[in-house]
Amino acid sequence: MKPRIMRAASRPTARAEAEHFVGTVLSDPVYAPENPSRLRASRVSFMPGGRTNWHQHAVGQILYVLSGVGRYQLDGQPVQEIKPGDTVVIPPNARHWHGSAPDTMMVHLAMSETDDKGNATTWLEPVSDADYMKAPARD
Numbered sequence: 001m002k003p004r005i006m007r008a009a010s011r012p013t014a015r016a017e018a019e020h021f022v023g024t025v026l027s028d029p030v031y032a033p034e035n036p037s038r039l040r041a042s043r044v045s046f047m048p049g050g051r052t053n054w055h056q057h058a059v060g061q062i063l064y065v066l067s068g069v070g071r072y073q074l075d076g077q078p079v080q081e082i083k084p085g086d087t088v089v090i091p092p093n094a095r096h097w098h099g100s101a102p103d104t105m106m107v108h109l110a111m112s113e114t115d116d117k118g119n120a121t122t123w124l125e126p127v128s129d130a131d132y133m134k135a136p137a138r139d
Contacts, residue, residue: 006031016044020123022132023050023099030109038113040120045107046070051099051132054124058115063088063098063108070106071136072098073127078137082106097127 016025023046030041038059043066054075063072063082070082075095082088082098090096100106114120 020053020055021050021099022053022126023047025050025052025099038115039111040113041109041111043107044110045105046100047105048100048103049132050105051127052097053126054095054097056093056095056122056124057090057112058092058119058122059113060092060094061088061090061096061110061112063090063110066107066109068106069101069104070099070108071101071132072096073131079131079134081136082108095124099127099132102133 011029013026013028016027025047026045028043028045030043031037032040046068051071065082065084065086065088067084071079072082072088073079073096074090081101088098098108112120
């Protein structure tokens with residue numbers, strides 16, 4: 001890995017894959033793994049109602065909320081509201097989803113690593129509208 005500046009124009013925004021996301025979700029790649037690093041980072045913008053499918057990360061995931069209001073749920077736990085400045089630490093192989101609130105967009109920085117076999121994310125089924133619309137737990 002050599003030192004350099006990766007200019008924004010060299011990494012165009014892309015619409016997230018409809019097979020793994022519900023609603024309008026845009027992804028701006030920040031960094032892709034480059035030997036010896038295993039880190040992947042993306043700036044992800046969820047329009048109101050946008051969310052991931054249920055999924056798992058082999059080595060876990062870290063989300064840092066940049067703007068807006070979002071939702072996060074770890075399987076078997078209540079839905080949580082997440083706001084700017086919040087950091088969500090998701091353990092390896094924990095089944096979860098995240099996205100915006102129904103009426104507000106949310107932007108977060110998503111960071112994850114690949115495991116020794118190059119695996120990063122296992123995508124599962126969509127989050128149901130009924131589960132998504134559950135009121136977030138109060139702290």
